[in-house]
Amino acid sequence: MGEPKIFFMLLAMVFLKGAVSEVHTVGDELQWNTGANFGSWSQKYNFSVGDTLVFKYVKGQHNVYEVIEATYRSCNGSTGVLATYESGNDQIELDQARKYWFICNVGGHCLGGMRFFIDVKEANSTNLRPTTPQSEPPPPPPPPASSCATIYVFDGWSFWISLIAFGVLLQL
Numbered sequence: 551m552g553e554p555k556i557f558f559m560l561l562a563m564v565f566l567k568g569a570v571s572e573v574h575t576v577g578d579e580l581q582w583n584t585g586a587n588f589g590s591w592s593q594k595y596n597f598s599v600g601d602t603l604v605f606k607y608v609k610g611q612h613n614v615y616e617v618i619e620a621t622y623r624s625c626n627g628s629t630g631v632l633a634t635y636e637s638g639n640d641q642i643e644l645d646q647a648r649k650y651w652f653i654c655n656v657g658g659h660c661l662g663g664m665r666f667f668i669d670v671k672e673a674n675s676t677n678l679r680p681t682t683p684q685s686e687p688p689p690p691p692p693p694p695a696s697s698c699a700t701i702y703v704f705d706g707w708s709f710w711i712s713l714i715a716f717g718v719l720l721q722l
Contacts, residue, residue: 571600571673576652576666582607582614584659588666598673601644603652609638612664615655616642622651622667625660644670 574595580586582605605614614635615621621630634655635642644650647670654664 592666627655
């Protein structure tokens with residue numbers, strides 16, 4: 551008799567899903583390479599806490615530096631570096647609501663356009679695009695592509711509602 555209760559509990563949890571986190575491949579199909587327009591790419595998406603950025607590139611040809619704004623603007627990775635990634639398949643979870651700046655620190659790549667910044671919002675916010683212009687003018691849009699995989703994550707309220715639903719189902 552316990553199997554139907556488990557089935558109904560799982561069904562309730564599916565319908566009570568919480569925040570949706572997304573996985574974004576930086577640069578879409580062009581990935582983290584010269585020639586991609588990362589300013590335009592970063593403006594296509596709404597980034598929320600819990601999302602993941604995936605940087606795919608040939609190891610040794612590029613790298614990823616998470617930097618402060620001044621380093622982003624100067625493209626000088628000798629100071630202001632918060633984190634360094636060099637695996638060729640770097641996955642960075644956006645775990646705070648704040649601005650993030652990324653550059654490639656291989657000679658000339660940052661100045662050539664391998665840099666972008668994003669403004670990450672809380673997971674439960676509406677995540678509307680800002681109406682004020684960014685500091686860099688948006689370049690022409692790249693060809694359409696999809697880089698998002700959806701992962702369901704339970705937020706605080708959904709967890710408690712699911713827990714209550716589970717308790718009610720156990721009483722049946």
